[in-house]
Amino acid sequence: MQRRLAAVLAGAAAMFAVGRAAAHHSFAAEFDANAPFELTGSVTKIEWANPHTFFYIDVKNEKGQYENWALEMGSPNGLMRRGWTRNTLKIGDVVTVTGSRAKDGSFKGNARSVVLSTGQRLFAGSSQPGAEDDAN
Amino acid sequence: MHFGRKLVLGLLSSLTLLPALAQVGHPAKGSWLGFWGPSETERRRILLDLDWRDRQVAGTINPGPNAVKIDRVNIDYDTWTMTIEADMPLSNGKAAPFVATGKLENLGSWVNRRYSGTYRHGDETGTFILTLN
Numbered sequence: 368m369q370r371r372l373a374a375v376l377a378g379a380a381a382m383f384a385v386g387r388a389a390a391h392h393s394f395a396a397e398f399d400a401n402a403p404f405e406l407t408g409s410v411t412k413i414e415w416a417n418p419h420t421f422f423y424i425d426v427k428n429e430k431g432q433y434e435n436w437a438l439e440m441g442s443p444n445g446l447m448r449r450g451w452t453r454n455t456l457k458i459g460d461v462v463t464v465t466g467s468r469a470k471d472g473s474f475k476g477n478a479r480s481v482v483l484s485t486g487q488r489l490f491a492g493s494s495q496p497g498a499e500d501d502a503n
Numbered sequence: 504m505h506f507g508r509k510l511v512l513g514l515l516s517s518l519t520l521l522p523a524l525a526q527v528g529h530p531a532k533g534s535w536l537g538f539w540g541p542s543e544t545e546r547r548r549i550l551l552d553l554d555w556r557d558r559q560v561a562g563t564i565n566p567g568p569n570a571v572k573i574d575r576v577n578i579d580y581d582t583w584t585m586t587i588e589a590d591m592p593l594s595n596g597k598a599a600p601f602v603a604t605g606k607l608e609n610l611g612s613w614v615n616r617r618y619s620g621t622y623r624h625g626d627e628t629g630t631f632i633l634t635l636n
Contacts, residue, residue: 371509409567411550412534412636423636425536425548433548435536435636458534458552459567 394467394494398477402468406436406476410460415443415453420492422456424464426474438464438478441492449490449501460484467495529555530610531578531585535618537633539603551587551618551633564589564601571601583607584620591624599625 394400408424420440425433440446456462463482469475478491479498490501532555540546553562553576560576564587575588584606591601605620616635621628 409550411536423534425550457566458550459563459565459570461567 394477394496397469398467398495399470400467400495402470403465404468404476405463405465406438407461407463408436410456410458410462411435413456413458417442417444420446422478424462434474436464436474436476438466438476438491439494440478440481441494445492449492451489455483455489456481464491466491466493529560530583530607530616531555531560531576531618533616534636535633536636537618537631539622539629539631541627541629549631549633550636560585564591578607583610585618593625603631605631 406424406426408426410422411425412421412423414421420443422438422440424436424438426436428434441449443451461484464476464478465480466476466478469477477493477495479493479495479501480488480490482488490498492498493501531553533553535551535553537549538546539549550565551562551573552566553560553573555561560578562573562576564571564573569592571589571591573587573589575586577586578584584604586602586604589601590598593599601622601624603620603622605618608617608619609615613635617632618634619630619632621630
């Protein structure tokens, strides 16, 4: 009976670990440290998830068209350690984000810091090499 | 039963269990982003933040400094037609009734879910197309 239970638990643990590992990636695999950006826009969506939290902002480009950027941050736990709470970002807030753009040129980036609508600046738990020591 | 078979059974059980845990709630729930306007050349950005509260859909139009609270949402579940009603300011600042009626489509898709239809805001009529953000 114990061996049967162990087998079921081992299977569940393996599936859980594989799912998480597939969603995790190195900074260099997806983002270009030589393509920094600073974007200001209003938040349209927030996803608190492991291993990366994402939020989306609407940015108006020089032609007056809207670009909806997906911005990756650290894990929820890492963000909490940097002063974030689940209520720090709200849909509709206007924020300014610095970070590095995705290599594929899509409207996606790795956020390093976020200036909130209150003026407070928070680090985003970026996976960029050198950002590990970012703190408040 | 051999240990190997038990392991396979365990793996298959977790394959079933994990997707079952990933339920996301009412199909209208989420942030919907798109454009609305009286003509193809006059389009304005619109964001709907919808949630499922107290057994009904509720939410906000353009959350932020100019947010408008949605007064009522009705859904005809036979046709997946959703009607949203709110009192929204016109360009002159005076509030006027805003009524949008449209169909929820591609509900099986997480990346291509759509809400499109027509609206009336005061004397203005037009169309809107939103996708789940």
